[in-house]
Amino acid sequence: MSxxxxxxxxxxGHELSSDDIARAIQGYVKGEVSEGQMGALxxxxxxxxxxxxxxxxxxxxxxxxGQRLDLTEIPGTKVDKHSTGGVGDKTTLVVAxxxxxxxxxxxxxxxxxxxxxGGTIDKLECIRGLTTQLPPDRFRAQIRDIGVAxxxxxxxxxxxxxxxxxxxxxxxxxxxxxxxxxxxxxKKLAVGADAIVLDVKFGRGAFMRDLASxxxxxxxxxxxxxxxxxxxxxxxxxxDEPLGEAVGDGAELVEAIETLRGNGRSDFVxxxxxxxxxxxxxxxxxxxxxxxxxxxRHGIQNGAGTAKFRELILAQGGDDSVLSDPQKILxxxxxxxxxxxxxGYITNIxxxxxxxxxxxxxxxxxxxxxxxxxxxxxxxxxxxxxxKGESLAxxxxxxxxxxxxxLVQAIQKAFQMGEQPQHSSPLLAETIxx
Numbered sequence: 001m002s003x004x005x006x007x008x009x010x011x012x013g014h015e016l017s018s019d020d021i022a023r024a025i026q027g028y029v030k031g032e033v034s035e036g037q038m039g040a041l042x043x044x045x046x047x048x049x050x051x052x053x054x055x056x057x058x059x060x061x062x063x064x065x066g067q068r069l070d071l072t073e074i075p076g077t078k079v080d081k082h083s084t085g086g087v088g089d090k091t092t093l094v095v096a097x098x099x100x101x102x103x104x105x106x107x108x109x110x111x112x113x114x115x116x117x118g119g120t121i122d123k124l125e126c127i128r129g130l131t132t133q134l135p136p137d138r139f140r141a142q143i144r145d146i147g148v149a150x151x152x153x154x155x156x157x158x159x160x161x162x163x164x165x166x167x168x169x170x171x172x173x174x175x176x177x178x179x180x181x182x183x184x185x186x187k188k189l190a191v192g193a194d195a196i197v198l199d200v201k202f203g204r205g206a207f208m209r210d211l212a213s214x215x216x217x218x219x220x221x222x223x224x225x226x227x228x229x230x231x232x233x234x235x236x237x238x239x240d241e242p243l244g245e246a247v248g249d250g251a252e253l254v255e256a257i258e259t260l261r262g263n264g265r266s267d268f269v270x271x272x273x274x275x276x277x278x279x280x281x282x283x284x285x286x287x288x289x290x291x292x293x294x295x296x297r298h299g300i301q302n303g304a305g306t307a308k309f310r311e312l313i314l315a316q317g318g319d320d321s322v323l324s325d326p327q328k329i330l331x332x333x334x335x336x337x338x339x340x341x342x343x344g345y346i347t348n349i350x351x352x353x354x355x356x357x358x359x360x361x362x363x364x365x366x367x368x369x370x371x372x373x374x375x376x377x378x379x380x381x382x383x384x385x386x387x388k389g390e391s392l393a394x395x396x397x398x399x400x401x402x403x404x405x406x407l408v409q410a411i412q413k414a415f416q417m418g419e420q421p422q423h424s425s426p427l428l429a430e431t432i433x434x
Contacts, residue, residue: 205351248375
């Protein structure tokens, strides 16, 4: 069937066959399908949707467009995790080494910043000397030798997704559950894991703004993973206020290390324990998420997670002294105080406003290394009582710079005040599995 007929069929609401989808994806990668034609097909998918069978076929074709890591020679159940993105979400930096310290291999391909949310790779690269560019053979060897690797997405893996994602960004076709699900799950399937834990976020600081949308996305991804032969669980979690205290690459790395050292803020620790607990169940180390959380907590308390993170840093060429003195990461920053304009209770901390402010602050430094020092460190959380003039947060910026009054005001506006205390809803809204 011609690509023109495939586009017309989807435009008219028909279900595409696996062969139709293969023709479109393979043709696009080979240059036989134009940008305009693929853009038209993507828009038709946004408007008409896709069945689970179509979404699985699309996911499979994107995986087959590049290399697929084969980790079958490595013993044990390989468990991956993925977050759909949130403000202050540095969970991978804690959970990956923590779970690996129990003998569960954790192969992790991560991304960079997207929109108002940060990227795991940007945070990890704040460690001097550490590389995230791991060729497939090195990645596989590291999983075999120490049980964990966190690497940037390779151009050799899922190239169709990389090209299609860029096209979606320029054609206003990002917000489509089948396209989001196939993009995420193609990378998960290509990395060679046997089981996957998905953290699907919703709220003001997430890409999915409401629970219903997050639930729909979670169900689709769990179904696709299960049909592909992978045990897949989705945790639907809230992202209204920033997660933890730190937002920004260097600051979030500091908080992740402090959390592994037993000094984490309760909401962030809770999420790490929840995600790690489910990974430990899938990896066969315990029979329930609750017992998995207990194991995870113990792995932080006894230093096993920190020790495994040290192995990862050294294996990837980094300076492991940051584990002993994480604050050295921020030694060349200035801190600008954000004061409360009035007295009252914190009724909301708008994660999107905080994330956008950090993104804008980083943008002023282009690709300069100094951008990694930009961030916000929160001093209060929802429900806290504050007095006028009290510090709500500090803006972090490189030495020798001045933070604009407008940016400070933008962060100040993220903290909404009221006369009565309000408390956050439970972090975990739902658990979805096949």
